[in-house]
Amino acid sequence: MIHNMQFKVLGRIEISHGHDTSVFVKKSKTGQVLALLLARNNETVGVDTLIEELWGDRVPRSALTTLQTYVYHARKMFARSLHVPCAESLLVTRPPGYLISVPDDAVDANVFECLVKQGIAGLSAGNAELAADRLTEALTLWQGPPFAGMPVGDVLDAHVTYLHELRLSAITHHVEANKRLGRYQVLVPELRSLVAANPLNEGFHSQLIEVLHKCGRRAEALQAYQRLWRVLDAELGVAPAPEVQRLHHEVLAHGRSVRTPNPV
Missing domain, CATH: 1.10.10.10 (Winged helix-like DNA-binding domain superfamily/Winged helix DNA-binding domain)
Incomplete structure (x- = not known):
């Protein structure tokens, strides 16, 4: 070796x-x-x-x-x-x-996977500070699509897909960790970028709506919900999930307790 x-x-x-x-x-x-x-x-x-x-x-x-x-x-x-x-x-x-x-830690994808698992485990254990740190470190390693510019066949494509899914999970849990730490203002630009890059991901839209509401930006939160509705209707012919609709009603009602679905 x-x-x-x-x-x-x-x-x-x-x-x-x-x-x-x-x-x-x-x-x-x-x-x-x-x-x-x-x-x-x-x-x-x-x-x-x-x-x-x-x-x-x-x-x-x-x-x-x-x-x-x-x-x-x-x-x-x-x-x-x-x-x-x-x-x-x-x-x-x-x-x-x-x-x-x-060594396993000589490959950045292995380090990324380890840090993501540590971050998710920390969040599950109630240690949001540890989770945020580990997931931030993991996401910093991501410099672009895995094996960018290289030919990818069916075998390697499965691994690339796995890494992309793991990154989405890392982002979702990273947002959740920072929410638990009350870092709402910091999350707004990050979530806007995520929504723009993943327009059909209701989880990211939901997180953005909640964070905007927590920041006292109720009108923007309602606008974010309307944008989600229009995208889903135009692209899939469906309405937002019941959980997101309940969040919308809470924003309308100025509900003090605003919750989104747990990260998957």
């Missing part, structure tokens, strides 16, 4: 060795192989799985030889560009396939 290396995959793939040497992995089939191995670091990824990722159901006759060539080029990059002394101990051949052998 090679230490003193870092792999960033939340955004463009960037690999660094020590403090002074780093490279961005270019869009290529070699990069796609590395992406899948990093998504499953320290786990042997079978040749059949790698071939499925690279070519789907259009597998060429030379698939195995070509895959071996991509592995060779990856090791060459580690040795020449990153000065890894023994690339074979980093990108390991282990039947029936290959693996990237690095």
Whole structure:
């Protein structure tokens, strides 16, 4: 196992060795192989799985030889560009396939996942301060779509989808933690951005309505509800969920107790 290396995959793939040497992995089939191995670091990824990722159901006759060539080029990059002394101990051949052998915390996606789980657990335990800190740290790691710019086949796509869903969960719980800490004003711009980026996510709309109401911005809270209604009607032909409608009625009535559904 090679230490003193870092792999960033939340955004463009960037690999660094020590403090002074780093490279961005270019869009290529070699990069796609590395992406899948990093998504499953320290786990042997079978040749059949790698071939499925690279070519789907259009597998060429030379698939195995070509895959071996991509592995060779990856090791060459580690040795020449990153000065890894023994690339074979980093990108390991282990039947029936290959693996990237690095500490789990060397891959930013693993750190992200760990921090999100810690934050959600902290919130469940009633420690909103810990939850906010951990989730803020996790979300800061997100520099763009996972493996940005890299070809993504069916196998890797499932992992990318998982990371996107985990990020949405992290955002939802991050908002909830800050609400419990009374940081309503800080949340308004964040929630407006989330609503703009996720117009059909009723949870984000609901959070925005509540936070605006908590800030004493009742008119804006009602406007936010009307925008949600129009979007859902135009896009799906449905009304807001009963929980969101109850929130709307509470805002109309100046209810002191304003609650939204628990984060999922």
